[in-house]
Amino acid sequence: MKYRNTVLKIIKNKYFLTLLIFTVWLFLFDSNNLIDRFHDQKRLRQLERDKEYYQERIQEDSKKLNELKTNMENLEKFAREQYLMKKEDEEIFVIIEKDKKK
Numbered sequence: 001m002k003y004r005n006t007v008l009k010i011i012k013n014k015y016f017l018t019l020l021i022f023t024v025w026l027f028l029f030d031s032n033n034l035i036d037r038f039h040d041q042k043r044l045r046q047l048e049r050d051k052e053y054y055q056e057r058i059q060e061d062s063k064k065l066n067e068l069k070t071n072m073e074n075l076e077k078f079a080r081e082q083y084l085m086k087k088e089d090e091e092i093f094v095i096i097e098k099d100k101k102k
Contacts, residue, residue, distance in 0.1 A: 068075045079085040086092050
């Protein structure tokens with residue numbers, strides 16, 4: 001009974017009620033509420049990972065582009081492999097391997 005009276009006093013306290021309402025407001029209704037901030041932080045981390053991935057890809061592609069611009073043999077090899085280009089007296093056979101997982 002004594003414990004119950006203490007809890008009721010705390011709950012009826014105007015400062016406690018004000019703090020409770022303020023906390024609920026911050027969690028749920030405010031434009032910068034904590035739930036949205038959590039989602040924004042999660043999205044930011046994902047975007048930073050994407051940024052790192054794309055920066056690595058840019059570096060790799062820049063190296064490949066530099067090789068293609070400086071060496072004609074690499075340019076010919078790239079054209080043959082990627083675009084299936086050939087010389088007039090050549091034939092190209094494309095072999096497509098099926099997945100063996102099935």
